[in-house]
Amino acid sequence: MNRSPHSRATAPSPTFSPLYRQIKDLILKSLEAGEWQPGDAIPSESELALRFNVSQGTVRKAIDEMAAENLLVRRQGKGTFVATHSDPRSFFRFLRLVPNEGELVPSRSVPLECGRAKAGADVARMLGLEPGAPIIIMRRLLKLGDEAVVFDEIYLPGELFQDLSLDILKQSDKSLYDLFESRYGVRMIRAEERLRAVAAEGVAAELLEVEEGSPLLLVERVAFTYGNKPVEWRRGFYATRNFHYFNELA
Amino acid sequence: MNRSPHSRATAPSPTFSPLYRQIKDLILKSLEAGEWQPGDAIPSESELALRFNVSQGTVRKAIDEMAAENLLVRRQGKGTFVATHSDPRSFFRFLRLVPNEGELVPSRSVPLECGRAKAGADVARMLGLEPGAPIIIMRRLLKLGDEAVVFDEIYLPGELFQDLSLDILKQSDKSLYDLFESRYGVRMIRAEERLRAVAAEGVAAELLEVEEGSPLLLVERVAFTYGNKPVEWRRGFYATRNFHYFNELA
DNA sequence: TTATATCTTTTATAAGACAAAAGACGGAAC
DNA sequence: GTTCCGTCTTTTGTCTTATAAAAGATATAA
Numbered sequence: 100m101n102r103s104p105h106s107r108a109t110a111p112s113p114t115f116s117p118l119y120r121q122i123k124d125l126i127l128k129s130l131e132a133g134e135w136q137p138g139d140a141i142p143s144e145s146e147l148a149l150r151f152n153v154s155q156g157t158v159r160k161a162i163d164e165m166a167a168e169n170l171l172v173r174r175q176g177k178g179t180f181v182a183t184h185s186d187p188r189s190f191f192r193f194l195r196l197v198p199n200e201g202e203l204v205p206s207r208s209v210p211l212e213c214g215r216a217k218a219g220a221d222v223a224r225m226l227g228l229e230p231g232a233p234i235i236i237m238r239r240l241l242k243l244g245d246e247a248v249v250f251d252e253i254y255l256p257g258e259l260f261q262d263l264s265l266d267i268l269k270q271s272d273k274s275l276y277d278l279f280e281s282r283y284g285v286r287m288i289r290a291e292e293r294l295r296a297v298a299a300e301g302v303a304a305e306l307l308e309v310e311e312g313s314p315l316l317l318v319e320r321v322a323f324t325y326g327n328k329p330v331e332w333r334r335g336f337y338a339t340r341n342f343h344y345f346n347e348l349a
Numbered sequence: 350m351n352r353s354p355h356s357r358a359t360a361p362s363p364t365f366s367p368l369y370r371q372i373k374d375l376i377l378k379s380l381e382a383g384e385w386q387p388g389d390a391i392p393s394e395s396e397l398a399l400r401f402n403v404s405q406g407t408v409r410k411a412i413d414e415m416a417a418e419n420l421l422v423r424r425q426g427k428g429t430f431v432a433t434h435s436d437p438r439s440f441f442r443f444l445r446l447v448p449n450e451g452e453l454v455p456s457r458s459v460p461l462e463c464g465r466a467k468a469g470a471d472v473a474r475m476l477g478l479e480p481g482a483p484i485i486i487m488r489r490l491l492k493l494g495d496e497a498v499v500f501d502e503i504y505l506p507g508e509l510f511q512d513l514s515l516d517i518l519k520q521s522d523k524s525l526y527d528l529f530e531s532r533y534g535v536r537m538i539r540a541e542e543r544l545r546a547v548a549a550e551g552v553a554a555e556l557l558e559v560e561e562g563s564p565l566l567l568v569e570r571v572a573f574t575y576g577n578k579p580v581e582w583r584r585g586f587y588a589t590r591n592f593h594y595f596n597e598l599a
Numbered sequence: 600t601t602a603t604a605t606c607t608t609t610t611a612t613a614a615g616a617c618a619a620a621a622g623a624c625g626g627a628a629c
Numbered sequence: 630g631t632t633c634c635g636t637c638t639t640t641t642g643t644c645t646t647a648t649a650a651a652a653g654a655t656a657t658a659a
Contacts, residue, residue: 115650117612143640154614159641167417168599175641176621193598290598295589296546296564314546314564320598339545346596348443348540349418365619367643393609404645409610425610426652604657612649619642628633 122151123161130170130181131325137183137280141171144179170288184276184287193276193290193322196248196337197345204244208275210268211238211306215257222254225321225332233257237268240306248342250303254332259285285330290322294344299336307338316344372401373411380420380431381575387433387530391421394429420538434526434537443526443540443572446498446587447595454494458525460518461488461556465507472504475571475582483507487518490556498592500553504582509535535580540572544594549586557588566594 116124126147135141142150147158162179165171169192172180182189198204216236223230234257241249253275255263260283271278279285297317304311316337324330337344366374376397385391392400397408412429415421419442422430432439448454466486473480484507491499503525505513510533521528529535547567554561566587574580587594 119612145640155641156614157612160612162641173641174621175619176639178640195596195598292596292598294544294566294594294596296566296587297589298564312562314548316544316546316566337546339547344544346445346542346544348445348542369643395609405610406646407644410643412610423610424652425650426608428609600659602657602659604655606655607653609652610650612647614645614647616645617643619640621640622638624635624637626633626635629631 118153119157119160119164122147122153122158123164125151126161126165127170127325133284135181137181137286138185140178140180168288184274184280190274193287195344195346196243196342198243198342207242209240209242210265211240213237213263213265213268218254222332226254226256226329228256235260235263237263239268243342246338246341247307248338250306250336252334256330259283259330285324287322287324287331289327290320290331293319295319297336303336307336309338309340315339318344368403369407369410369414372397372403372408373414375401376411376415377420377575383534385431387431387536388435390428390430418538434524434530440524443537445594445596446493446592448493448592457492459490459492460515461490463487463513463515463518468504472582476504476506476579478506485510485513487513489518493592496588496591497557498588500556500586502584506580509533509580535574537572537574537581539577540570540581543569545569547586553586557586559588559590565589568594 126141129135129141141147144155144158144162148155151158162171162173166173166179169182169189172182172186174180184190194206214236216234218226218228218230218232218234220230222228222234223232226234228234235255237251237253237255239251239253240247241251260279263283267282268278273281276287279287295317296314298312299307299309299315300311303315304313307315309315316339318333318335318337320331320333320335321329322331322333376391379385379391391397394405394408394412398405401408412421412423416423416429419432419439422432422436424430434440444456464486466484468476468478468480468482468484470480472478472484473482476484478484485505487501487503487505489501489503490497491501510529513533517532518528523531526537529537545567546564548562549557549559549565550561553565554563557565559565566589568583568585568587570581570583570585571579572581572583
């Protein structure tokens with residue numbers, strides 16, 4: 100290399116950014132472009148160092164940050180891999196539901212409906228769409244063991260999930276985000292949740308087998324893919340008799 | 350230095366641990382021992398490197414991890430500081446309550462009771478005490494703007510908070526954790542919360558000015574100090590008409 | 600008095616040398 | 630033929646060194 104240590108790879112930009120962060124952005128771009136699929140190994144640190152003309156340590160620092168953000172997973176001696184929702188370890192990152200006592204029980208998703216509609220003002224705002232844009236509305240029940248614990252209403256941009264249907268949902272035995280990732284190439288990387296206590300009513304009360312008016316935990320979620328783009332809005336009613344929402348403040 | 354690069358600072362231990370992690374443990378120990386107080390600057394990286402006979406980069410990596418865990422705060426050009434609850438930025442790390450719409454309103458804690466008792470089986474278990482050990486029970490109301498939003502019942506080990514009383518609580522204008530830290534030298538660094546929806550009853554319903562039986566968000570918290578030692582158990586009833594519990598899944 | 604340069608101390612960045620982990624491969628032992 | 634065990638290669642992990650950037654303090658000039 101014929102550059103002095105701290106010179107930029109590109110011409111001096113208006114907003115300064117250290118080398119390792121520029122490398123991070125480049126790797127991120129390749130990730131978004133789908134150059135490597137979820138579960139795949141990305142090139143080794145020394146390969147990337149060669150490609151970008153920087154030292155291994157610099158590539159390493161870029162990857163460090165991406166691993167901390169759960170975008171990549173490192174395995175010593177093996178390589179660095181694109182994080183995937185098919186990995187069972189990543190499952191409970193997006194489902195914070197645990198039994199009040201006793202062991203973790205297996206969960207099962209029961210799809211109820213899946214239809215198309217036009218976005219109302221609220222959904223459009225949440226998903227960053229034009230009002231009237233095509234969306235998919237999906238309802239499902241989450242059973243833990245024998246008990247129906249969560250009733251979900253899920254709103255998706257129609258454009259990204261072309262052929263999604265109740266049949267496909269019923270056929271699939273993967274988690275929803277695994278399906279989104281493998282079938283539609285949409286990877287969820289982050290979500291925001293807003294929790295409230297509400298009184299059970301209508302379908303939710305019925306499906307969760309609780310009295311009308313009894314308390315339910317309402318969890319509203321917006322999930323984002325690369326570039327902080329919102330691609331799912333979800334409203335879940337949680338029956339918290341035997342389960343609770345677990346959160347760690349760290 | 351007369352050691353080869355990767356030799357240990359101590360005699361080879363049965364459980365291998367890289368150098369930077371040993372340094373981290375040493376810094377942690379000084380922190381627990383109170384060698385530097387919350388808000389204080391710790392010695393510079395090069396000073397610590399000298400003290401521990403390693404390179405600055407190794408100290409740096411140790412501090413990196415502790416900064417990621419919110420134990421230390423770095424400021425370029427100034428130094429590295431012991432994290433403190435008196436810093437307003439750290440406040441919302443432990444209070445995840447935001448208004449449904451509009452700006453953040455100022456919050457005010459209203460202490461109601463503070464008395465001593467003996468630990469029952471449940472509190473003893475949560476706090477790792479013997480049943481019958483002295484504890485403090487405290488009740489308070491959290492007001493956001495004019496509205497009473499949270500009713501808290503807080504259980505503390507009596508031993509650690511010798512002179513804590515209703516008067517002291519009323520006098521203090523700090524946050525509770527700031528008070529614990531500055532007056533009793535007990536620093537909260539981590540907490541686990543369990544959330545459920547419950548029906549309002551008794552005192553909680555009355556103080557939060559909601560109907561008996563209407564839904565409330567119940568937030569149970571165990572907070573830990575250094576060494577993962579539980580030092581607070583708390584049960585909070587949240588009225589979620591105009592506010593909600595915000596959580597980020599990252 | 601006020602701005603401006605200069606020096607010092609601090610954390611931040613980058614690169615290089617080497618270690619540890621994981622597997623693949625091949626030959627010896629049985 | 631199969632199993633075991635060393636050896637080699639490729640990968641991520643650790644540690645050090647050199648230097649840059651940030652923030653203040655201090656001195657200097659207008």
